[in-house]
Amino acid sequence: MHVIVIGAGAVGISIAANLAEHGTQVTVLERGSIGAGTTATSYAWVNSNGKEPQAYFALNAAGVKAHHDLAPGGSSWFVPGGHLEVAADEAHARHLTTRIQRMHERGYPVQELTPEETHQLLPDLQLPPGTLQVAFFPEEGHVFPQLYLGAMLTRARAAGVRIHTQTPVTALETAPTGALVHTADGQHLEADAIVMAAGRWTQDLAAAAGTQIPLARFSHPGDVTVGYLATTSPVPVCLDRLLTTPRLNVRPDGGGRLLLQALDLDVTADPDQVPAPDSALAEEFLHRLREVLPSTDGAQIERLVVGQRVMPADGLTIVGPSTEHPWLYLVATHSGITLAPFLGQAVAQEVLGGHEPLFDDFRPNRFLERATITAPPVPRRPGEQ
Numbered sequence: 001m002h003v004i005v006i007g008a009g010a011v012g013i014s015i016a017a018n019l020a021e022h023g024t025q026v027t028v029l030e031r032g033s034i035g036a037g038t039t040a041t042s043y044a045w046v047n048s049n050g051k052e053p054q055a056y057f058a059l060n061a062a063g064v065k066a067h068h069d070l071a072p073g074g075s076s077w078f079v080p081g082g083h084l085e086v087a088a089d090e091a092h093a094r095h096l097t098t099r100i101q102r103m104h105e106r107g108y109p110v111q112e113l114t115p116e117e118t119h120q121l122l123p124d125l126q127l128p129p130g131t132l133q134v135a136f137f138p139e140e141g142h143v144f145p146q147l148y149l150g151a152m153l154t155r156a157r158a159a160g161v162r163i164h165t166q167t168p169v170t171a172l173e174t175a176p177t178g179a180l181v182h183t184a185d186g187q188h189l190e191a192d193a194i195v196m197a198a199g200r201w202t203q204d205l206a207a208a209a210g211t212q213i214p215l216a217r218f219s220h221p222g223d224v225t226v227g228y229l230a231t232t233s234p235v236p237v238c239l240d241r242l243l244t245t246p247r248l249n250v251r252p253d254g255g256g257r258l259l260l261q262a263l264d265l266d267v268t269a270d271p272d273q274v275p276a277p278d279s280a281l282a283e284e285f286l287h288r289l290r291e292v293l294p295s296t297d298g299a300q301i302e303r304l305v306v307g308q309r310v311m312p313a314d315g316l317t318i319v320g321p322s323t324e325h326p327w328l329y330l331v332a333t334h335s336g337i338t339l340a341p342f343l344g345q346a347v348a349q350e351v352l353g354g355h356e357p358l359f360d361d362f363r364p365n366r367f368l369e370r371a372t373i374t375a376p377p378v379p380r381r382p383g384e385q
């Protein structure tokens, strides 16, 4: 069996590696370079914290577990240091209390911390004035996406996967034995099955094959598809886990650097107009960082980007065969870093004839069956992504 995987992001490479390890002949076609899509600009927090509805929570919880199973105790690419969330106003504290209760009911580990316990976990943290509540989610962690890709690529290559970069797929069609894939450089490749893991380009590529996959598209600054990520220079700070505070999300980014996210600042995010690393916006990130981690005084912003989410029209993962073509399997998801190892295993099994019950609520045909699609909310509350 020959499977073509379109897209060499975290999702596509994970699926390719798993398929090949099951003895499948796999070719990956990538229009640019490996990992240069949304995977290159991700906060990469591994979690199922506050994911709704229940089926989406269960899918993401399987994603968290798959990271721990793949890298027990952590690895070069996975830091299972947990996640600490600080609430300092009534609305956030109420929301956090409700979430903690729901997480308890679902068996998702979380504990409330005293100021002393908080200090033990994060000695450099200066709690914001008026702090009401601190919660710790010990099973969560963060990923270094490029190192994750490196690990998956090693497995993929060892299992015989062929990867063609700078090879955009332009069209797909039914062929006598399955499918025919056309590329911009004039190749026509036959396959028994196609896995489309083309991220935010999925809608256009699927449409070229006659399949409607609705994704949210960037329409104006600050919409649901875009968000800033700022990377600092190396700083002498003791931080080995994710930290969510009212005005800033912070996580280590390797080599002493920190990765910053401030959801309220995303209202101006525009991929066509990215502020410079010495802009007023960058200074605002640094100001907020010093408020919670004073030892970062002297930090600079080295990189400021606008990430573009892979956002299905209802905010939920799309995974499963196309309604129109039995040879076409589609995967598109926000939360793609949390889900990549699980999707890698479970999509490979489904392409080879298995059935993953956790995917049942996320099939592509749901868009045909529903009269209205509820658009996902723009992430603005602390702890969203």
Ligand SMILES: Cc1cc2nc3c(=O)[nH]c(=O)nc-3n(C[C@H](O)[C@H](O)[C@H](O)COP(=O)(O)OP(=O)(O)OC[C@H]3O[C@@H](n4cnc5c(N)ncnc54)[C@H](O)[C@@H]3O)c2cc1C
Pocket: 006, 007, 008, 009, 010, 011, 012, 029, 030, 031, 032, 033, 034, 035, 036, 037, 038, 039, 040, 041, 042, 043, 044, 045, 046, 047, 167, 168, 169, 170, 197, 198, 199, 200, 201, 202, 205, 226, 227, 228, 229, 307, 308, 309, 310, 332, 333, 334, 335, 336, 337, 338, 339, 385
């Ligand atoms: C600001 C921000 C914060 C985020 N935070 C988190 C988080 O905390 N936790 C989390 O789990 N997720 C998070 N995400 C989401 C996560 O990063 C993505 O879901 C994930 O990276 C998607 O991976 P992918 O492989 O599906 O897509 P991509 O990485 O975009 O890969 C798709 C690939 O397909 C290729 N491609 C497209 N069209 C073609 C074609 N015609 N021919 C050949 N190749 C093609 C592209 O070039 C690309 O390399 C965040 C995203 C953003 C933007």
